[in-house]
Amino acid sequence: MTIKQAIARFDTLYPNEITYEQKLAWLSELDGMVYEEILSLYKQAPPTAFTGYILATPGDTQLLVPFPYEKIYIEYLSAMAELVRGNAERYNNAAALYANTFDSFAAECNRTYTPLRNTQVHF
Numbered sequence: 001m002t003i004k005q006a007i008a009r010f011d012t013l014y015p016n017e018i019t020y021e022q023k024l025a026w027l028s029e030l031d032g033m034v035y036e037e038i039l040s041l042y043k044q045a046p047p048t049a050f051t052g053y054i055l056a057t058p059g060d061t062q063l064l065v066p067f068p069y070e071k072i073y074i075e076y077l078s079a080m081a082e083l084v085r086g087n088a089e090r091y092n093n094a095a096a097l098y099a100n101t102f103d104s105f106a107a108e109c110n111r112t113y114t115p116l117r118n119t120q121v122h123f
């Protein structure tokens with residue numbers, strides 16, 4: 001999924017007035033967490049550290065989490081939007097979905113990739 005696809009899908013499912021810049025910042029924040037907390041722990045991690053997305057980042061840039069876990073982007077954007085709106089119940093629901101997908105992706109990486117150390121990564 002690309003930046004543009006994630007934002008377009010979120011905007012279709014959850015019409016909103018949140019700026020592109022803010023949604024891009026949230027995607028950058030999420031991929032930063034994914035890189036630091038999951039991908040960087042494995043030999044298969046990208047060769048350079050994730051440095052974030054800025055307005056100049058092309059919309060066709062591939063996000064870090066692949067199918068079938070890419071729904072994490074919509075769940076995270078939804079959670080952050082509800083947090084900004086102050087809707088605690090919807091935020092909690094979206095955050096729970098996001099956390100579940102994050103944990104599932106982390107577990108898949110743990111099953112599939114080789115850790116940088118000789119011990120298994122625990123999530």
